[in-house]
Amino acid sequence: MKYYYSNQATKTDSIPKEVTDFIKFVNDSPSPYHAVEEARLRLVQAGYEEIKERDCWVGKLRNNGKYYFTRNKSTIVAFAVGGKYVPGNGVSIVGAHTDSPxxxxxxxxxxxxxxxxxxxxxxxxxxxxxxxxxxxxxxxxxxxxxxxxxxxxxxxxxxxxxxxxxxxxxxxxxxxxxxxxxxxxxxxxxxxxxxxxxxxxxxxxxxxxxxxxxxxxxxxxxxxxxxxxxxxxxxxxxxxxTQPSTIGGLCNEFIFSARLDNLMMSFTALTALINGTRDTSETLCDDSNIRLISLFDNEEVGSQSAYGAGSSLLESTLRRLCSSKVGASEDVEISQTIFEETIHKSFLISADMAHAVHPNYCEKYEENHRPQMHKGVVIKINANQRYATTATTSLVLREAAKKYNVPLQEFVVKNDSPCGSTIGPMMSSNLGIRTVDVGNPQLSMHSIREIAGTDDVDHAIKLFQGFFESFAKIDQNVIID
Missing domain, CATH: 2.30.250.10 (Aminopeptidase i, Domain 2)
Structure with a gap:
């Protein structure tokens, strides 16, 4: 008897670099503290400068500058100031979380x-x-x-x-x-x-x-x-x-790993920010916005902590950016409503993993909303506001996805099923900021061992990078007032 083997099934050198990089990231991040430290090291290597929340930021920030700070060592915020940013302009934000059950x-x-x-x-x-x-x-x-x-x-x-x-x-x-x-x-x-x-x-x-x-x-x-x-x-x-994350599947198409929810979205947001703000990046020099990621702790238990998304962390950060006078001369007076002006020019992508359709439990999924791995990032929608997506915010996301031709999918839970939630509705209501909920599709969510698709790492990176690079221009063409 003869046996035939597919080269595709055994070849591993074709695995994209961003996938192997993610595998390393998640293996090195067994706790939120480790995840934040891994993110910090990557930011430092990319030229980001540490600032402290306890210090004054006025006069310390500059156009084209790149900065980060941590809180409790389990939450990290990083941002890059556009070369054309002036006080009162918007902030392009991707939020995710570092904790897992x-x-x-x-x-x-x-x-x-x-x-x-x-x-x-x-x-x-x-x-x-x-x-x-x-x-x-x-x-x-x-x-x-x-x-x-x-x-x-x-x-x-x-x-x-x-x-x-x-x-x-x-x-x-x-x-x-x-x-x-x-x-x-x-x-x-x-x-x-x-x-x-x-x-x-x-x-x-x-x-x-x-x-x-x-x-x-x-x-x-x-x-x-x-x-x-x-x-x-x-x-x-x-x-x-202790079993490390790994590539699996007959065609090396799966990632078998702990903590995919939500280290995959944290990693892709971080990578997208770094990729789009390298020293050679012309897009940052031309950007009139600030690009920011915020990777929070404690999402899995409701985000109600000093370093969770339910805290004042992001609001205080945005207020300080507004009053830092970056992009303005020292004698310019800052408007008393500059924070409110900034909020209404800003946009938040709430990035948390999504449900892929399970072949053994198809009946648990709404028949027209069954996301699949490798087919794109999932837009999450819920009429009862368990997700913060609206027609306007999904439109903005679709426009951003066009820059790198990122495929998108949609997810709606069945009417007879409970629906999870994210940091999206919480932050949208607290800040009054336009928000869309997205995530990569996965199986076995909240298991000690989860499954996601290898292609979707690149999908999310390109989606977020496209958003950072093009949102300021997209926003000029989306008129809803």
Missing amino acids: CLKVKPISKLQKVGYLQLGVQVYGGGLWHTWFDRDLSIAGRVMVETSENKFEHKLIKVARPILRIPTLAIHLDGSVREAFKFNNETHLTPLLTTATKSLIGNSDEEKNEKHHPIFLNLLAEELGCNTVNKIHDFELCLYD
Whole structure:
């Protein structure tokens, strides 16, 4: 018997650079803190200058300048000032989020049962928690470390090897799992750390801790290079799957990965901003707007935090840009209504992953709105304002998509189904800014392992880049007042 193999199925050197770059980005970003740091490093490499929210911006910003700042180290804002920008002009914005559903270590995590040491965790967001069972898990996040007397620093930590696991119960002991897998998030979703017997090796009584297992703290200290666990004062740690993101599918057409929602949209927004603002970019010099991305934390739990989209972060940023006098001489008086003028000349793309049609559950999708991978970025629409898209804002997006011939699709949820939401409606209502909701199509949303299409990485980058480069001119031709 002869076997025939397709060259397309085995060839990997044809995978686009932006896809392999995204794979690296998501593998290096097991927590929002890591995602922000990865974004920051890319911005610095592209010539972006750090500014601080606590400092005065007046006189520090300039036309064609590129800047960024972080808040809580889990949210990042970056912007580039157009060469023809003057106070009162618009801001072209893409907003996304850095967080994903996960398990987070409790403030008191020390648990022990029947010879096992366990780690107490709490659920974050609306995850498909059954997908977290029987996975090789580890921890990542930030630790507050005392570096010298009364000096404390935020340090990133990522334990690269699997140290945790949430085992399922054998089918022999629970035959009901044949019909349904039911579990309690508090009692059954607790990972194993080690056995009590092994934990005693090399741990003295002096290392006892009331809140966390000494062996766990010793691991943190070792990873951070601390000479003692007493240097560790607090931490925010999440669990993550150690299996790396990868390209899959017969024709290398899929991305199998954790945290596609929403690191893919964060990555594509970041890449589009950088691509369109390189030193050789003539479009920034000719732009009369400011180009801005804002990658927020805490979207998965409602965005109501000091660094979430429901905060005053973006509003205060826009107000400061309006009053910074960038693009104007020092003796020019700034209008008292300049912020309101700017808002009505600005536009927000709310970028969050969308639902691709599932071949095994087609009945769950409205028959005329079934997005597919590789066929373009999805415009999300909901009559009940779960998404902020309007006829006007979708028109602007379609015009922006023409610059790089980006295909677009539409999604509407069925009338008998619930509908998710995004930062779009929240920011649109808070700021009064024109907003459109979009996202790349994916399957297994909120699973520990999700699926998206490789072509759609490039689609989103080009859509956002086209928007940044052409919105100011498009806006002159869209008359709705």
